[in-house]
Amino acid sequence: MKRLALSWSGGKDGCLALDVLVNQGMEIACLLTTVPAEIGRTFGHGEKMQSITLQAEALGIPVHFIQCTFEEYTQSFVSDLKKLKESHRLTGVAFGDLYFQPHREWGEKVACEAGLEAVYPLWMKEEESLKALETFINSGYKSTVIRVREDVLHASWLGRELNQSFLRDIQKEEVCPMGEAGEYHTYVHDGPLFRKRIILEGPEVIQLESTKKLEYKKYSIVPKHTK
Template identity: 30%
Template sequence: MRVGVLYSGGKDSNLALLEASRYFEVSCLINVYPESSESALFHYPASELVDLQAEALDLPLIRVESGDEEEDQVEALRRALEIAGEEFGIRGVVTGAVKSVYQATRFQRVCDELGLWCFNPLWLMDEVKLVERILGYGFKALVTRLAVYPFEERFLGRLVDREFIEYLRKVGANVSGEGGEYETLVTWMPMFKRELKILKYSKIVGESEGEIVVERAELA
């Protein structure tokens, strides 16, 4: 079966992609990006780097912009999946949904309306096991946004590693970032044919949260 993978560029969608590739032919990546960071359905941070990630993966990318309202996002998703069906003949969609019933419900409904199979291989995965799996596969996942108290700026712009996980554990945060504690940008995982190199970035840091703005990046 040909499938498309909903792809934000973060660790969860990359893990979903990797799991899907074991069983199906992944025909394209699908990225729905919101106008602002208010979206509860799709990730926003660093989404402009998705083009480079798709190139690194050597997979076609369908990008559709969405408004911030729920109906806009669902409509954008529907449009993106229709394009994926027309251009790549996908019969199924793979998502990186983990715990959000809100997300899962909307993905399932749109897939059902379009007659597509919906796969959520990370669904209900234990937060520690999810991160362990990512580290086990050798993912390089850059922390692009961090909103954890007490906030430690030194982790911003660094790769997710055991020290970072230990920090999250100590402060009682969800270690997989499911509650929005952090966002990631994957610069390498086993399907990447080239590594994404972040050459320059700046930090925007507040009292209890911060994010990085990538200014220059290229494929190695």
């Protein structure tokens, strides 16, 4: 059986990749999240480490934070992958990228340097991204928009749940339906693979570079009710 580390930023892409891999019988040994020292938040989504730790707990999968700088991002990623390969007996590392080729080339490069297989369970054509969003929305996972690029999406998108209403409205915008170019980012807080669910409270909007970010003052984790 393949044992994989999964690149994890807390959003729908990584979650969908996790779901696909688990259903294919893969074993996810750990989640990988990069935290550049310059910003003290997760790379890309700008999340606090606490929120990622709660997801790992809710999923029952350990998370490994790669502490890095922008200048030594790749070097740190490879170095930590090599250590995790030994400690977790990894055979590969998986990424949730959809169709952006430069990201795949980078992932394959770092995996190769670490002596691991690069796995892309969601890889598709750009025109298939709307179908991917439909798949996620119908999957049973609960996800909230927590960051938007101001040049392409209004701040009113913050806090929206990924549901049928979201699916309908996002098609009216000049963006990738899945936000592959970083048009929006999400935070997944419940779903089929979650052993517990995460409660988000006290939202407030903050500015991060050229984006608006929905910051929650309180995160909590609760047992899932059984029927």
